[in-house]
Amino acid sequence: MKKTHEVFFHSGATESINLIFKGIIFCHLKSKNPLTIFTSDTDHSSVYNQRKDFEFFKINHHKIPIDQNGVVKWKDFTHLLKETAGDLLINFTWVNNETGVVNDIEQMAKLKEEIGERLLVHVDAVQSIGKIENFLKLPINLDYYSYSAHKFGAMKGVGFTFISHKNLNFHSIMRGGGQQFGLRSGTENTMGIYSIKLALSELFASFHPKELLEAKNILESAVEASLKNNGGYVIAKSAPRNLNTIYFIVKNSKADQLIMNFDMIGIDISSGSACSSGAVEPSRVLLNLGFSEEEAKGALRLSFSPNLTTSEAKLISEKLKSVLSRY
Numbered sequence: 001m002k003k004t005h006e007v008f009f010h011s012g013a014t015e016s017i018n019l020i021f022k023g024i025i026f027c028h029l030k031s032k033n034p035l036t037i038f039t040s041d042t043d044h045s046s047v048y049n050q051r052k053d054f055e056f057f058k059i060n061h062h063k064i065p066i067d068q069n070g071v072v073k074w075k076d077f078t079h080l081l082k083e084t085a086g087d088l089l090i091n092f093t094w095v096n097n098e099t100g101v102v103n104d105i106e107q108m109a110k111l112k113e114e115i116g117e118r119l120l121v122h123v124d125a126v127q128s129i130g131k132i133e134n135f136l137k138l139p140i141n142l143d144y145y146s147y148s149a150h151k152f153g154a155m156k157g158v159g160f161t162f163i164s165h166k167n168l169n170f171h172s173i174m175r176g177g178g179q180q181f182g183l184r185s186g187t188e189n190t191m192g193i194y195s196i197k198l199a200l201s202e203l204f205a206s207f208h209p210k211e212l213l214e215a216k217n218i219l220e221s222a223v224e225a226s227l228k229n230n231g232g233y234v235i236a237k238s239a240p241r242n243l244n245t246i247y248f249i250v251k252n253s254k255a256d257q258l259i260m261n262f263d264m265i266g267i268d269i270s271s272g273s274a275c276s277s278g279a280v281e282p283s284r285v286l287l288n289l290g291f292s293e294e295e296a297k298g299a300l301r302l303s304f305s306p307n308l309t310t311s312e313a314k315l316i317s318e319k320l321k322s323v324l325s326r327y
């Protein structure tokens, strides 16, 4: 089979996404060709917070049109790309880290085919390995795929990117000893890289997507049944979603209290809010999708490992019900 991409290692997707975007921006500043970058309101902060840099470097930026679940509106997006002149760079988040919503990578590949070489596509694939069935089916015409190793059980602080051969003349902003063909200078994290091999071997031996989906459905039914009287619901229920996240809203509740109640029965659950300067801030992703502050503050996210079994899911369901039915 013909090799289309090379791999390079780094400290994780935050680094690679910054390397790639800034590298492309620097090239355009030098060539003076116009560049427009497209990102989504629901992207991870490693993409979202670069908007400040686009502004700083005076690079055009457009939001990718999405619906209320964060799913790309392909017709509007195609239209927007076609009417934008010059070179184009898209961040395509395959699986959303917060909602678990999966966007259609085949559709992205078709669009790249249609628009042609002036379009570069970076796939944020961080949440794909072990979390969706087709994570190995990577369309070969997309330019970059970035991953963080700890998301599939390897060590923290290491990641890798597939870069297409066409882009190997890439302007790396990481200058130094020229390691990894000059794509990312600096001594490689050998132990971290080896841990990727170990984690992937383990995952391939134990990943059963059909059973995982069954387990997820058991948990999701338990959540929905317990929230019936509360009026709460599962976020993005109607959208394509991954196999290991259930994100839901409990009405008239504060996520931090719920987290404590779950903790007491041995379940670690995350909230849709983050603590910033001592105050609980609602999730930027939920607010951007149109949820109210009140709703976002009652959002909880349950995520589980790729080898959760149906019998484990049944046991956890009972525990979930015991907490949620109190609300």
Ligand code: PLP
Pocket (backbone or CB within 6 Å): 011, 012, 013, 014, 015, 044, 046, 093, 095, 096, 097, 124, 126, 127, 148, 159
């Ligand atoms: N992109 C997505 C979708 C993520 O979930 C994360 C991390 O959670 C990142 C990028 C950044 O990865 P890291 O923190 O490993 O650099």
